Amino acid sequence: MNLPLVHRAYEHGPRTAIVTADGQFTYQDLLRLSGQVATRLLGGADDLWEQRVAFLVPAGFEYVATQWGIWRAGGIAVPLCVSHPRPELEYVIIDSGASIVITHPSFEALLRPIAEAHQLRFILTSDPLPSDIGQLAEVDATRRALILYTSGTTGKPKGVVTTHGNIQAQVTSLIAAWEWTSGDRILHVLPLHHIHGIVNVLTCALWAGAECHMLSKFEAEAVWKRICEENLTLFMAVPTIYTKLIAAWEKTASDRQMALSKGCAGMRLMVSGSAALPVQVLERWRNISGHFLLERYGMTEIGMALSNPLHGQRRAGCVGVPLPQVEVRLVDESGVPVPAGTPGEIQVKGPGVFLEYWHKPEATAKAFQDGWFCTGDLAVVEQDGYRILGRISVDIIKTGGYKVSALEIEEVLRAHPDIQECAVVGVGDPEWGERVCAALVLKSGCSLALEPFRSWAKEYLAVYKVPTRILSVEELPRNAMGKVTKPAVAQLFGARQITESQSA
Incomplete structure (x- = not known):
């Protein structure tokens, strides 16, 4: 076993690693259970040799x-999303070429039929594990470790492959910049x-020998309770979460507000990322918590690339x-x-940059220029650092910290029996960064209300990809070549009365 992350866990031994509603677990506990899982996966073999293992836990x-x-068995981890519907889960399992599926019993009914249909090995986390840990795989830094799926301009999500070395570089960069300690x-x-x-929070914490307190899902009241009671030192979230925490704080009685704010004051760092942070959210959170949120920039393919300083002045929007x-x-x-002050596309190089898009050599080659990864994001360098201006492609929408493909959503919506044509765009929103909105050309004699439409779409798309606003139009705006002009579609949502979901 050549993984430094695992070697460090032996050094941290009896220290608490994970805290959940079920209790506290040490690094020794983690080494023991992960070793048993690895032994079960190997089943007497020496190494999985980069077999893909999809897991939903x-x-x-x-x-x-x-x-x-x-990882300790020599496999590639393919984490699945607990909120995705079957079509999205099945796409990731099949596209990654997973040969093994692991799931918690609560997802058995969802995943077992997929595994059986494709003759994949199926394991429940409740299944008995070997009592003894066998000889585990020898895994070096060049081996593939992780495949995460991210939307691209071509529609269907692409599998971003990172090696153990890539992950180590991403983690050690953040450990140094944000001064993580045990x-x-x-x-x-x-x-x-x-x-x-996975990387910024969980793996950084475990590399440092720190405690990672995990909630099974986000609930504003539960988060505030933990902030008050658990002597936390760090918190990282997306702007949407900060917006919801602010809303919960504002509904609370004044004496309770003081206690919540005091809990924040005890922390050394609070970070916001994955989407642009609205200035009004930053300022309101500063008033509530005393923290000027540290903004950083990164993406699945590169890890984190840019960060405001841990010590020193931070500027909104930078x-x-x-x-x-x-x-x-x-x-x-x-x-x-380009020179400072001139907008340009962000390109990134370094040991944290991903290895490849899974089984997409052309897409991988297209993503690089002379060894630099092309992010597709526009920025400008100002006095205090980089300021992000937006995406080059109008077909990528950043909503609630997720990057989604308008083309993928459109492909699904066209299958609706009442929809003849559609165009999906992102429309600016103070809470979500952008809301997913769909302009629909309906078939003759048809009408479509928002909630039935959303219920249908949730059967095929992750909930954060489902449009929260729809607009029925006679025809979509197009240019002289007949191509839909997305900026004109986005303008429609500002110019007309819009149906909006209150539950999104």
Whole structure:
């Protein structure tokens, strides 16, 4: 076993690693259970040799032990999202070529039929594990470790492959920049099929020998309770979560508000990322908590690239400067670097940059220019660092910390029996960053209300991809070549009365 993350866990031994509603678990507990999981996966073999293992386990100790068990057996971990419907889960399982599926019993009815239909090995986390840990795989840093699925401009999500070395580089960069120590205690409320939750929070905490306090799902009241009671030192979230925490704080009695704010004051760092942080949210959170949120910039393919300083002045709307081990440049449309003050596309180079898009060599090659990864994001360098201007592609929508593909959503919506044509766009929103909105051309004689439409769409799409606003139009705006003009579609949502879901 050559994984430094695991070796460090032996050093941290009796220290608390994971805290959940079920109790506290030490690094020794994690090593024991993950070793048993690895032994079960190997079944007498020496190494899984990068077999893909898809797993659907709620946030908690079992999730971490399963992920580590896959790595210690020499497999590639493919985490699935607990809120995704069957079509999205099946797509990831099949596209990744997973040969093994692991799931918590609560998801058995959802995943067992998929595993049986494709003749995949199926394991429940409740199944008996070997009492003894066998000889585990020898895994070096160059081996593939993780496949996370992210939306691209071509529609269907692509599998982003990172190696153990990539993950180590991403983690050690953040450990250095944000001064993680074994004395840290972080509250984990983020999705565990996303780099923000897996790397920035969970793996950084475990590398440092810190405590990771995990909630099975985000609930504002539960988060505030933990902030008050658990002596936390770190908190990381997306702008949508901060907005919901603010709303909960404002509904609370004044004496309770003081206690909540005092809980925040005891922390050393609070971070916001995965989406642009509205200035009004930053300022309101500063008034409530005393923290000027640290904004940073990253993506699935690169880990984190830019960060405001841990110590020193931070500026609203700025995502700071390159992190340790990361090179960043801005280029024009021809790929030529631009001077400070001139907008350009962010390109990134460094040991944390991903290896490849799974089984998509053309997409992988297209994503790089002279060894630099092309992020598709526009930025400008100002006095205090980089300021993000937005996406180059109008077909990528950033909503609630997720990056989603308008083209993927459109492909699904066209299958609706009442929809003839559609265009999906992101429309600016103070809570979500962007809301997913759909302009629909309905078939003759048809009408479509929002809630029935959303109920139908949730059968095929993750809930954060389902449009929260729809607009019926006679025809979609197009240019002279007949292509739908997305900026004009977005303008329609500001110019007309819109049907909006209150439950989104």
